[in-house]
Amino acid sequence: MGIFAFDEVWNVSRFTYYGLVALQHRGQSTAGLSLLxxxxxxxxxxxxxxxxxxxxxLEGWASVGFTGVRDVYPVDNGSVSIAIDxxxxxxxxxxxxxxFSDPRAAVEVLGDYSSFIALSRSGKIAAYRSRLGLQPLVIxxxxxxxxxxxxxxVALDVMGGEFRREIEPGEMVFIDKYGVESLRVKAPLxxxxxxxxxxxxxxxxxxxxxxxxxxxxxxxERLAKERPIMGDTVIGVPETALPFAVGYARALxxxxxxxxxxxxxxxxxxxxxxxxxKLVGVQLKLNPIRSAVRGKRIILIDDSMVTGNTLKNxxxxxxxxxxxxxxxxxxxxxIVSGCPFGVEIPDESELIAANxxxxxxxxxxxxxxxxxxxxxxxTEVIGHRKLCTGCMTRIYPKGGDSH
Numbered sequence: 001m002g003i004f005a006f007d008e009v010w011n012v013s014r015f016t017y018y019g020l021v022a023l024q025h026r027g028q029s030t031a032g033l034s035l036l037x038x039x040x041x042x043x044x045x046x047x048x049x050x051x052x053x054x055x056x057x058l059e060g061w062a063s064v065g066f067t068g069v070r071d072v073y074p075v076d077n078g079s080v081s082i083a084i085d086x087x088x089x090x091x092x093x094x095x096x097x098x099x100f101s102d103p104r105a106a107v108e109v110l111g112d113y114s115s116f117i118a119l120s121r122s123g124k125i126a127a128y129r130s131r132l133g134l135q136p137l138v139i140x141x142x143x144x145x146x147x148x149x150x151x152x153x154v155a156l157d158v159m160g161g162e163f164r165r166e167i168e169p170g171e172m173v174f175i176d177k178y179g180v181e182s183l184r185v186k187a188p189l190x191x192x193x194x195x196x197x198x199x200x201x202x203x204x205x206x207x208x209x210x211x212x213x214x215x216x217x218x219x220x221e222r223l224a225k226e227r228p229i230m231g232d233t234v235i236g237v238p239e240t241a242l243p244f245a246v247g248y249a250r251a252l253x254x255x256x257x258x259x260x261x262x263x264x265x266x267x268x269x270x271x272x273x274x275x276x277x278k279l280v281g282v283q284l285k286l287n288p289i290r291s292a293v294r295g296k297r298i299i300l301i302d303d304s305m306v307t308g309n310t311l312k313n314x315x316x317x318x319x320x321x322x323x324x325x326x327x328x329x330x331x332x333x334x335i336v337s338g339c340p341f342g343v344e345i346p347d348e349s350e351l352i353a354a355n356x357x358x359x360x361x362x363x364x365x366x367x368x369x370x371x372x373x374x375x376x377x378x379t380e381v382i383g384h385r386k387l388c389t390g391c392m393t394r395i396y397p398k399g400g401d402s403h
Contacts, residue, residue: 001150002117002125004175005061008038010145013058016065019148019155020050025202026151027068027344034119035060041121064119107172107185113341117149124176125149131186132397133169134193134341134388136207139180140164147175152205166208190386191397195343197382198332199240199303210382213243218381219331219373220247220301227371228252229327231297235259237286237314240303244331248301257292259300259318286314294322300367304332306345308352308365315366328362328370333378333392345391 001019003012016033024031031053032045037060046053050067107128115130115137127149129137140148140156140163148156153163167173170186192208193200198219201212220243233255236245249256298318305311315326334353339345348354352361353372362370375392379385390396 001155002064004125004147008061010061011059012063013055015159016063017055018158020065020067022154022158023151024050024067031067033063033065036062064117126174128172129167129169131170131189132191137167139167139173147180154202154205191388194387194389216243217247220244221251222377222381223329223373224248224251226377229299231299233257233296234299237302241301244301259292260286260288263287288317288321290321293318295324297325298323299327301329305330306335307350312365326367328367330372332373333375334372335391337391337394339391
């Protein structure tokens, strides 16, 4: 995210911090921010969670911040890339002043797949959303005092900001002391990431004009249409799949139970790199409520299945808590390929749905049955076909550039 205060008396460090806390579901491995003040740009970047970052004593009236980028320097060749003052760890490309004198120069180097937010010493923020629009990027404000750009509207919500609109694919927005300007840099080639709707975006967010919560309720209803199972109760895996379970239970008139209690710090296990931490993360966030599952035929709904290890652990815990049957439904099509655009998906050799038939997957997971949402069902629920479903189909969007 990026914040620009139109009066230099503001200190935006804590605004940036709280906005990043709201965005840490998008990545948790690193965090950092850069602030522009009268002495220039100062940067703080660490391999820690946003919540553990100390911003005490940091000051500036303009900022860019990041969470979850794989390198310590705030740059990533996928999702929302952030360039601090035009310097990156991987490439000496000067994004700063070049962006403002000729935005097409930076965009051409980055290609059709990358978005970025840049802060220059001259006192400007530039935010560009890739022409494919794979990941979201929005603009808003804090009254008449600040202009704000961020990956999702929730970053604005937590700091009391106002959402104005989404930045369009191929559009660049400039914010400086004179106001906000927009420039169409490239013609849009919309191909929105399907994982945003299924997993990545927060429940209370709005992406590409759609309410994420409503989309996930509809996914549950579609699962009920495609895969009706008459069990005793429906349980969604927190937090992402809870609306799936609500929609499924409503559609079939089944009971709905919470099923699990979270312990410890929330973990987005799909974006954790270490396999041991993935399993620990599942155990921490998914301690079963025995009275809710004992002796029952459970319909367990999860948002996705990648390697199968975390879901295997979840099913085992339900069995151990006394579940009579466990039927697993996945609120996405099968994940069969990696993502070259920044979503943390393992190599295809590690993806269970790419390597095993359904009966063997069911046996490995330890469930009584397993089924996935169809690709057709997903596109109908979302309401359009301007989607990147490469991780599900191995067919990726092609940009206008060669790289």
